Amino acid sequence: MWALVYAYIFVxxxxxxxxxxxxxxxxxxxxxxxxxxxxxxxxxxxxPLLGGAAIYFSFAxxxxxxxxxxxALQNTGLLERLVPQQVLHYIPGVVKQSGRLLSIIFGxxxxxxLGIIDDKRELRPLWKLIGQxxxxxxxxxxxxxxxxxIPGFLPGCLLTVLWIVALTNAFNFLDNVDGLSAxxxxxxxxxxxxxxxxxxQYFVSLILLALAGSTLGFLRYNFPPATIFMGDAGSMxxxxxxxxxxxxxxxxxxxxxxxxxxxxxxxVLAIPLYELITVSFIRWRKNLxxxxxxxxxxxxxxxxxxxxxxxxxxFIYLLTFCIGIGATQLPKVNLLGVTxxxxxxxxxxxxxxxxxxxxxxx
Numbered sequence: 001m002w003a004l005v006y007a008y009i010f011v012x013x014x015x016x017x018x019x020x021x022x023x024x025x026x027x028x029x030x031x032x033x034x035x036x037x038x039x040x041x042x043x044x045x046x047x048p049l050l051g052g053a054a055i056y057f058s059f060a061x062x063x064x065x066x067x068x069x070x071x072a073l074q075n076t077g078l079l080e081r082l083v084p085q086q087v088l089h090y091i092p093g094v095v096k097q098s099g100r101l102l103s104i105i106f107g108x109x110x111x112x113x114l115g116i117i118d119d120k121r122e123l124r125p126l127w128k129l130i131g132q133x134x135x136x137x138x139x140x141x142x143x144x145x146x147x148x149x150i151p152g153f154l155p156g157c158l159l160t161v162l163w164i165v166a167l168t169n170a171f172n173f174l175d176n177v178d179g180l181s182a183x184x185x186x187x188x189x190x191x192x193x194x195x196x197x198x199x200x201q202y203f204v205s206l207i208l209l210a211l212a213g214s215t216l217g218f219l220r221y222n223f224p225p226a227t228i229f230m231g232d233a234g235s236m237x238x239x240x241x242x243x244x245x246x247x248x249x250x251x252x253x254x255x256x257x258x259x260x261x262x263x264x265x266x267x268v269l270a271i272p273l274y275e276l277i278t279v280s281f282i283r284w285r286k287n288l289x290x291x292x293x294x295x296x297x298x299x300x301x302x303x304x305x306x307x308x309x310x311x312x313x314x315f316i317y318l319l320t321f322c323i324g325i326g327a328t329q330l331p332k333v334n335l336l337g338v339t340x341x342x343x344x345x346x347x348x349x350x351x352x353x354x355x356x357x358x359x360x361x362x
Contacts, residue, residue, distance in 0.1 A: 006209055011061065013210040017058035017217020025123065025221070025228045027241035035229050049119050052216055052234020055182075056112045058214035059241070060105050063207060097203055103142030104207075104244045110135040111168065111240045115233025125291040127324060129165070135240065136164040144247050164243040170272035171239030172281050177217055177299040178226035184271060184320050185238040186215040191268050191324040192242075196249055199331060204249045211241060219306050220292065224310045242269070249329065267327035267345050271320045274298065274349055305359040323348055 028034065028048035035047045049315045114131040119121060123131070144155040148164060175181035189212035196205035217236065221228050230238075246265035266273065275298045282296040283289065299319035333341070 002197075006197075006206070006298075007124040009066075009206050010209045010213045010337075011060040013058055013213030014217045016061055017054060017214045018220060020054040020058050021221045021228060022050060023047075023217050024050040024116070028228070035119075036190070040120060046244065048211065048228045049231040051222060051228045051230035052112060052115060052232075052237055055214050055218050055230060055234050056108060056237050058217060059211055060108070063101065067098070080311075090217045094136075099246060100139075100142055100144050101207070103139045103144060104241065104248070107135050107138035107244065108237055108241050110138060110232050112237050114232060115236045118235055120233040128291070132165045132168050132236070132240075133161060133193075133256050136161040139164070139244050139247075144244055146247055156188070162249060163247065164240060166237045166276065167243035167269065167272065168239040170276040172209050172232055172235045173297065174272050174275050174296040175230065175232070175235035177224070177313055178229075178300055179223040179231065180316060182215050182219045182222050182230060182236060183313065185242060186212050186219060187317060188242060188272075188324065189215065189269050191321075191328055192246065192249065192265075195264065195328045195331070199250070200327070201249055204245060207349045208245055211238075230330065239272070262344075264330045266329050266339070267330070268324040270323050270345055270349060271298075271316060274352075288301070301356055319348065319352065 014087045025048045028050040035049050062356060068073050083084065114123075114128070114135065118128055140157050140160050144160065146160045150296070169183060171181050174184060189208050193205050193208040196202075196208060218228075218230065218234070222230065246269075278298065279296050280290050281291065283294065286296075288294060299309070299312045299316060303309055305316060323345045324345055328336055330341055
């Protein structure tokens with residue numbers, strides 16, 4: 001029965017997204033919200049933005065409309081007739097999480113608005129970073145915090161803000177070629193969904209599926225050659241939301257044989273983090289501002305090795321999946337299994353780095 005619920009939420013969010021993206025494109029063209037051609041970016045022609053707004057609306061609408069229906073029908077008796085008993089059992093817990101859910105959606109709206117302003121006016125990096133921290137605090141103050149068995153309120157808050165800001169910028173950095181950031185976000189969402197289902201975290205799994213459907217609907221129009229971009233608004237929203245949802249999810253469970261499942265999000269999101277770290281390091285070494293647009297991104301480095309842009313996107317998709325699929329087993333394996341998964345993940349990244357290094361020399 002849960003399979004039908006999952007299929008329904010996924011299809012609902014996907015259809016809403018497929019409808020919203022063309023509308024957002026028309027609005028962007030009418031208002032002149034366009035990504036201008038830039039010599040250091042993938043796009044060669046002005047392209048409509050506001051794809052991020054379509055992703056956000058699809059995601060928020062899917063969650064809020066069903067949440068509102070749930071609350072409206074909770075005490076009417078209709079819920080018992082419409083919802084199977086095995087699903088009905090979990091509804092009180094879902095209602096109890098309403099505060100955290102609304103904080104994530106509200107925080108997502110804040111990060112979306114920040115991104116739209118940045119797309120339109122190109123905010124200074126410092127103001128952009130301050131805005132990201134403020135958006136992170138919106139969910140932290142609502143109770144979405146990392147614990148990691150660390151005592152004290154402040155360390156968890158600081159670690160959560162750092163995690164959210166890092167992923168927000170990682171996906172922002174990753175959005176440099178058509179379809180890249182959206183595709184990686186969709187793959188990561190589905191991997192987290194699979195893990196959450198295995199751990200019987202039905203509330204988080206449904207939200208992750210709504211995010212995956214909304215993102216894939218956008219990817220239909222953003223895969224090379226793109227007819228619309230998500231802009232900083234969309235890429236930051238995806239990173240922000242995935243960061244929040246991985247904090248809400250509890251990958252460590254009573255079945256876990258070690259504490260290492262808490263690093264599962266880091267492994268699944270290794271490619272966006274690899275992008276953030278390597279690009280920042282390269283620009284630092286070149287004495288360039290970290291947030292200055294340049295062709296130091298992972299995808300461009302692959303293109304310089306001989307790949308097409310579409311080939312580079314598909315290659316990064318495959319890397320994300322190959323590293324992430326092993327991470328889904330972390331909650332179930334013993335210390336030896338965890339070691340194998342982590343060594344495998346690091347080895348894949350080292351192989352990629354070596355290919356980049358020696359390929360560049362050639």
